[in-house]
Amino acid sequence: MLTDHDRRKQISVRGIALVENVGNIKKSFNRHLHFSIIKDRNVATPRDYYFALANTVRDHLVSRWIRTQQHYYEKDPKRVYYLSLEFYMGRTLSNTMMNLGIQATVDEALYQLGLDIEELQEIEEDAGLGNGGLGRLAACFLDSMATLGIPAYGYGLRYEYGIFKQLIRDGWQVEEPDDWLRFGNPWEKARPEYMLPVNFFGRVEKDGEGKSKWVDTQVVFAMPYDTPVPGYRNNVVNTLRLWSAKAENHFHLKFFNDGDYVQAVMDRNTSENITRVLYPNDNMFVGKELRLKQQYFLVAASLQDIIRRFKSSKYGCRDVVRVDFSTFPDKVAIQLNDTHPSIGIPELMRLLIDVEDLSWEEAWKICVDTYAYTNHTLLPEALERWPVSLMQSLLPRHLEIIYQINHLFMESVSKRFPGDFDRMRRMSIVEEADSHGEKRINMAHLCIVASHAINGVAALHSELLKSHTFHDFYEFYPEKFQNKTNGITPRRWLLLSNPSLADIICEKIGEDWITNLDELQKLKEFADSAPFLESIRRVKQENKLRVAQYLEEEYNVTINPSSLFDIHVKRIHEYKRQLLNILFVIALYNRIKENPDLKMVPRTYLYGGKAAPGYHMAKQIIRLITAVGETVNNDPIVGDKLKVVFLENYRVSMAEKIIPAADLSEQISTAGTEASGTGNMKFMLNGSLTIGTLDGANVEMAEEMGMDNIFIFGMNVEEVEALEKRGYNAGEFIEKCPTLKQIVEQIEGGMLTPEEPGQLKDVANMLRHHDRFMVCADFDAYAKCQDKVAETYQDQKKWSRMALMNIASTGKFSTDRTISEYAREIWGIEPNVEKLPAPYEGVPGTENETKE
Structure with a gap:
């Protein structure tokens, strides 16, 4: 808890002027407690105070948010769309106050009201909509894009349950659902007016001209929820749009005739399950139907929204008889955060060909010029490979398009490397049947073929992609491969989390x-x-x-x-x-x-x-x-x-x-x-x-x-490869190192778990016989x-x-540097670090409404 002296020091530290009058903050807080939370100080709980505070802080975002979107509409710049199945945002309150420059003012206002800001900050639930590094990187990227003034939108899923809550019981991990929305989320705004249909299943039929049509589909609706993403003290507020699955609003007449209304309502859950829970896997691909549904749901809704915004910005309306899509890549950059949103490639092709009536050649050029792909893993088990049978059932038209993409790609490979059938097999998007007779779609290969840029996330990683993981593709498309070393936002990870060091x-x-x-x-x-x-x-x-x-x-x-x-x-x-x-x-x-x-x-x-x-x-x-x-x-x-x-x-x-x-x-x-x-x-x-x-x-x-x-130790990449080639035997390293041998025997003997000596035998067995990641080889070093x-x-x-x-x-290692490189070298955008004009904070409705 802050002392009086600390508080006064914090208010004056770094010479930051108090942006808002403390009295106004107190008034706004009390107004929200009364009118938004509908409580008074006699009955309000700490959580009520947190929500009143969150609404007070959000008030300072709103005008900036609207003004930013108006600015984008008026200037019509090229926009960046960051598609990610994960956004590991954490808490919003303290980060927002810091970026707006009102942290000290709010702290003083609450102090005068007899409340502890740190206690209220602890009440906020983490928005745990990610598994780890990939989702946290996406969150840092959003912060940097707003701080650099890049017109950017994050697109993801609004999981009802985020990454599970981990409990330790009797020494073991136990999972509980992370019901992060149970008290509501003061930072999001539902946008039902932009709800969009997403189709699944069905079949493909041809019309008289041979044009494909996807029919007899099951429809689920995507409801957008927008979260503001403020830049650091530049009046820019970008948008993170998360989609939530909603069932169709009507039932088949048969249900009413059968008197099964209750069952009809209950069956809506099947549709809405799509965004119920985040898959808690990290660096492990599990080919489940629900996961593919989530991926397609994200891209289908997002691409409709992107095209709507493109038409609205260019033509001032959504419904135009004939849209000129040739400028689409000049106005739209889509970044695929790993292969999770890769089904967006055939979806964009479908929209352009089947809906917008473009030719294959026109659509393909737009697709390649629009998409860029970031790879996040070197582990083979993490690369997504979807069974053809699953895709045939769930997304039959997309499978057709993928087959066509692969056919044309294989033709170009065979022209470049005639007779090299082994290379063609390795590079094919559609893999050969496995031992169970199942063919799979290699989504990383699809991303490489259909994107104009492919990047790794560290210099070593990008080199290994070129020399190992995607070597054939690097030889075929050397100009596509880049490196963009990851970073972190210094605002959250130093200024906010370590203020004394700052x-x-x-x-x-x-x-x-x-x-x-x-x-x-x-x-x-x-x-x-x-x-x-x-x-x-x-x-x-x-x-x-x-x-x-x-x-x-x-x-x-x-x-x-x-x-x-x-x-x-x-x-x-x-x-x-x-x-x-x-x-x-x-x-x-x-x-x-x-x-x-x-x-x-x-x-x-x-x-x-x-x-x-x-x-x-x-x-x-x-x-x-x-x-x-x-x-x-x-x-x-x-x-x-x-x-x-x-x-x-x-x-x-x-x-x-x-x-x-x-x-x-x-x-x-x-x-x-x-x-x-x-x-x-x-x-x-x-x-x-x-x-x-x-x-x-x-x-x-x-x-x-x-x-x-x-402190660097252990084998480098070349030494690891040499040991693998020579034939790695963990037992040799255990025998050579008495310290390690003693430890392995202690684990086997149950020294650490005397009540159940065999409890950890699998660890010892792995070390002796399946030490894939060479723990024993590096132990001594x-x-x-x-x-x-x-x-x-x-x-x-x-x-x-x-x-x-x-x-x-x-x-x-700042994401400001990382994003600047993405902007200039992949998206074709120049970062703009100039502040937007301060918004009008007066009576709502006195400015033109945004059409974003």
């Missing part, structure tokens, strides 16, 4: 870094300034004390706040190698047990992340971590030398608390498996040092900060690197200097 940075170099992260380079001038390094240490210690207090309250574990906070937070997956980390923790435990008087750097290990509900090994890894925690935390011999906590239900709002307190960030994926990572960038920006492999964006991070400021970490931590001056060099080297 303050001392602003005191040294000013505020320009907030929208130009390269400015942090100036901090390198202070690398040998003892007072500045001490201020960095002080901020880190304050953040650690807060987290230690939180852990004691939530987990009943007493933490030594002077210990090294070693943090591993991300989705639980074998390739991310949480297992490698926890094996070393067991090694430390064994060292202490063998020598209770051992002098060592005290460590606090924090783990967080969700395992896909059907991912057995990931759940076993969670159980191993919790078992180690139960053993270590309750051993009096260990004392405060070592603590292990698994953070339940890790999410965006928890990351904002935990990341600023980290001393060491674990980024230890097997080289060649992590596309980029963005958690690594968040830790770096907050002055945490990284222990990691040369994988994903770690490579570029090391280049930016210098190898002296990062990891252990030695961790010992180097401990040695370095004892020299706090050196550690703080390395932390400073990390912070000062993060300029490249």
Whole structure:
């Protein structure tokens, strides 16, 4: 809770003028409590106060939102449409106040009303509409597009239940539904006037001229809900439009005749199930009908909306006899966030050919010039391949179009590489039948063929796409392949989540870094300034004390706040190698047990992340971590030398608390498996040092900060490939390393789970016989690197200097840079960092209404 002194300091910090009068905020708050929430202070709950506050803050968005959309309508710029099945937005209230510049004013107003702003912020539910990095990246992209003044729209699905709530019961992960909308969502606005039909099933028939028509379909309606996305203090507010499935409003007369009205109403649920729940899989493709329905539902609604806006902007109305679509790619850029929205390719072709009556050649040129594709994974099991039988049933016309695309593509491949049938087989969009006789559609291949740009998300990842994953396509289309290294928004991940660090940075170099992260380079001038390094240490210690207090309250574990906070937070997956980390923790435990008087750097290990509900090994890894925690935390011999906590239900709002307190960030994926990572960038920006492999964006991070400021260990991509080629045998590495051998035998023997000795035998069995991600091969190098970490931590001056060099080297890893590159090199748009004019805040209706 803020002290009086802290509050006054926060109001004046960085010289930010109070944008709105405190009295007006108080009036607005009380008005919303009375008229919107319909409560008074005698009966209002903290949640009522939160909603009154959210409505008060939203009032400051509305005029800017309308004015931005009017501006786009008047200027008719090229618009960017970011299609993603996931948008992991987190909380909105504090981010909105910060971007509008009213945070200090609102804080003071609530203080005068006797309310605690931090308590109200904690009430907001996370909008957990994503699984992990891909969805969080989409959220950061929206922030940067608004801050850079890019006319952009996010399109996604309004899942009724987001990523599941994770509980830990008896050491195991248990899933509960995330009913994030149960109290309502003050940030969204339903737009029923833009509700659109989406078709499924049916059949294709030809008319007399041989033109295809999709008939006898089942119709589901897509209801849009709009969420404002404010830029940082530039009066730009873009839109995230999320679609919700609604059943048709009429029933067949037969139901009434049969007297089965109740059943008819209940059957509506089948249609509305499409947006009921987010699929909780990450880097694993599961070919379920509902998932394909979700993907098509998103693109079918979004493309109708995009075409409506194109017609409205160009012609001032929706219904035009003949529209000139040749300028469509000049006004529309569509970015596919992975292959999830890839069914939009045949859908755009269908709309242009079947509905708008264009020729195949015209439609295909428009399609390729409009679409661009971002690949997010190197893991084969994550690439989407839809069964032909499923697509034939659900989307028969789209399957026809895909076959035609593939036919024409195969013709061009055969002309370029005559007689190379093996290459044609590898590059075909329609794969050969598997052992069950099932053919599949390779959606990544479809994206490459039908897009004008394909990008990876880190330099190493993009090179591996060209040299391995899509090598044939790179040889065929070298001009299409690009790299766009991921980033994070510095507004949420430093200014908002670590205000104390932001303050001392602003005191040294000013505020320009907030929208130009390269400015942090100036901090390198202070690398040998003892007072500045001490201020960095002080901020880190304050953040650690807060987290230690939180852990004691939530987990009943007493933490030594002077210990090294070693943090591993991300989705639980074998390739991310949480297992490698926890094996070393067991090694430390064994060292202490063998020598209770051992002098060592005290460590606090924090783990967080969700395992896909059907991912057995990931759940076993969670159980191993919790078992180690139960053993270590309750051993009096260990004392405060070592603590292990698994953070339940890790999410965006928890990351904002935990990341600023980290001393060491674990980024230890097997080289060649992590596309980029963005958690690594968040830790770096907050002055945490990284222990990691040369994988994903770690490579570029090391280049930016210098190898002296990062702890790199283990095999690189070439060494991993060489070991695979030679024939990897984990047993050899276990036998060669007595420490590792002891740990594996302890897990097998049930030392950590004495009440059920065989509980974790699958982990030991995997390590011995199915160690696909080479945990055993890298264990010794990891252990030695961790010992180097401990040695370095004892020299706090050196550690703080390395932390400073990390912070000062993060300029490249802002999504502002990433989005600027997308805009110029893929979308053909120049970012506009100029502010829009301040909106008129007077009587509603005194400005022209937008036609957006």
